Amino acid sequence: MGSAGSFIGNFEKPPVMEKLIVIKIGGNIIDDEIKLSSFLKNFSSIEGKKILVHGGGKLATKLAEKMEVKQTLVDGRRITDAETLRIVTMVYAGYINKNIVAQLQSLGNNAIGLSGADGNAILAHKRNHPTIDYGFAGDIDAVNSEFIADLLEKNMTIVFAPITHDNKGQLLNTNADTIAQEVAKALTVNYETTLIYSFEKAGVLLDVEDDNSLIKKLDWQYYQQLKPSPSGVGGKIFAGMIPKLDNAFTALKSGVKKVIIGKAEHLDSLIAGMAGTTIVNE
């Protein structure tokens, strides 16, 4: 992997690791056929190893409405009952995942779509919460980096749907931001890994309505100042960003080289570090 160098050279410095980019795309891009197609065109032109993790979008909610499956939300989180799990498995691992894979194939990327059950790629357990039953929501235990790296070494582009399994036959609905983070972390053994959270905003904003209020660089200390108190009071950062940012800092602490958050339309600039918010662990 990476540069060859002389035998003596290898003693002087560690071998250069090949790069891997893990990109999460948010629901708003998935819901918009034209935006998604344009994103995939940009994504397909990225050279080297890459993994795409997609979320759900509104299609699952719409399907649930059509099927008259009631959606229960607790603290803004959807409760995954058995019917909802069936719907998200169909929409995420079926419709969205396979359409992205087919589009990437047409763009010359040899893509493969995976849920966490496929090749035991992502093992999880049903969320255990003292007071709330989240239903079939999965918290990740292990990422099969050997299997994933093996596909990457065959120059395949991996597309993850946010569905995992518990190795007891149960599929689990799992947060896509967390999947991206856990996959990026696990692959640091094999690659110099960059994690990109791409969505509809320019990055982390001081004013969620104003793309000009972009924070270009966010370190841990600054984050502590900006985020709400544990009880949820105050804070300058939009509450919806907090889990994403917690994921970002966890990734950096675990060896992910770079984390960038920004607009999906500016993918090239995000990768080049010319746009979005760069999360820095210092």
Next chain:
Amino acid sequence: MGSAGSFIGNFEKPPVMEKLIVIKIGGNIIDDEIKLSSFLKNFSSIEGKKILVHGGGKLATKLAEKMEVKQTLVDGRRITDAETLRIVTMVYAGYINKNIVAQLQSLGNNAIGLSGADGNAILAHKRNHPTIDYGFAGDIDAVNSEFIADLLEKNMTIVFAPITHDNKGQLLNTNADTIAQEVAKALTVNYETTLIYSFEKAGVLLDVEDDNSLIKKLDWQYYQQLKPSPSGVGGKIFAGMIPKLDNAFTALKSGVKKVIIGKAEHLDSLIAGMAGTTIVNE
């Protein structure tokens, strides 16, 4: 692959090829949770290389009804319009495929679920018919045996959903019997391949209502006597069996070693050649 033998031994006879079993399961088993689970238990205990191809079952039809998507049938074949394609992609490649994969994982099989788009496993084109527009129905052009064999060599169990792609970004609804046949055929390069069509009947029957009327061995000549005339007149074999049997004979002519048709519940006996109808090419 297979037995080692001495250097001279290799000159005397060709090396023994490893065995591969390709099994298609029909809709009636998929629709029945208990039957499916029992089938998967039997399937998981098969030693060696294996591929499972599943059809659709009634779930897609039920979902279409619930979503008020009208199903058009021409000559008993469903026309795959855009809405129907969306539904079968969700149900086949999402719900059914991932649930089978998760169950096989729990049974100790390292399963991976694929559509034809994944890894460009099965390339097809939109059916071209002089008078009927079948919509997004796919006819197979190529099977990526290298990719499939590579997963098998890692001791993975492959589970195919009956969805393919055209490499131009279009997913296509594709007959699962044909997928099983084409995959079995393509893999004869790497393996000594057996193809098994398992469903709710004991095999090919002279009287479709009577499992005791089983034909144990069906060769090409006998098949010509039993099947209806090209105009559909006469014939002792149930019309629904004809495409399956045509697929079976095509497979044998293309190097598949054995084709057996029989009851899913008797999987072990089918593999052992102790049950079902053995199709013979002579």
